Amino acid sequence: MDFTLIISAIIGYLFGCIQTSFFIGKFVRKIDIRQHGTTNAGASNVTMVMGFKWGLFAGLIDVLKASAAVWTVNAIYPGSLDSALIAGFFAVMGHIYPFFMGFKGGKGIASLIGMYLAIDWRFGLIILGIQVIASLATDLVTVGSVLLYIALPFLTIYFGHPIFGLYISLILLMIGIYKHYPNIIRVIKKEEPHIRAVLFKKGKEGK
16 A cells, blocks of 8 residues: 555645635625535635626635645655646545535636646646636637646647656546536537636626
8 A cells, every 4th residue: 555645645635624715705795606606616706796806716725725635746756747637636526525524615717727836847737728718719618628628638748747647647537427418408508608708797796
């Protein structure tokens, strides 16, 4: 049994369970963010329910917590890419499935970006670019998120990560598609909220 990977997984999961969106909803609005908007405990839903400022804050913290998990494990096990990948992966899992919230959290996009930024900033910037450009071009966050997940295995191969890293990217792809399946259906039915409509609505409410 490889205790290095087990410890890395525990560290990653605990960092991932820092549920920024949930805490922002509770402390700022006295609400459970999972009962509003898309019912997702993530930065995009915070943006929809509470506005761009709080959504951006939630997203940044979710990026940083996954990066912090990888940095922590790198400090303990320097030079071990497998440990870093496990820490990042479980940080994403902690965000999606936090134990103290009945395993009902967010969808992990910001934490996923934070994971890869800490492992290789070039990899992280590319998937961040895919997310931002595709989302803005289509006016749909879901499209950017799905394309980001699809890109993971290809970028893993391009950056020469070991086969273990490819397995991690494929598992993340499957989980990502599963978590976004309801959104994909809404996109097909033209029922998914558009970015500009959400931001314009919140802007009008703030006047």
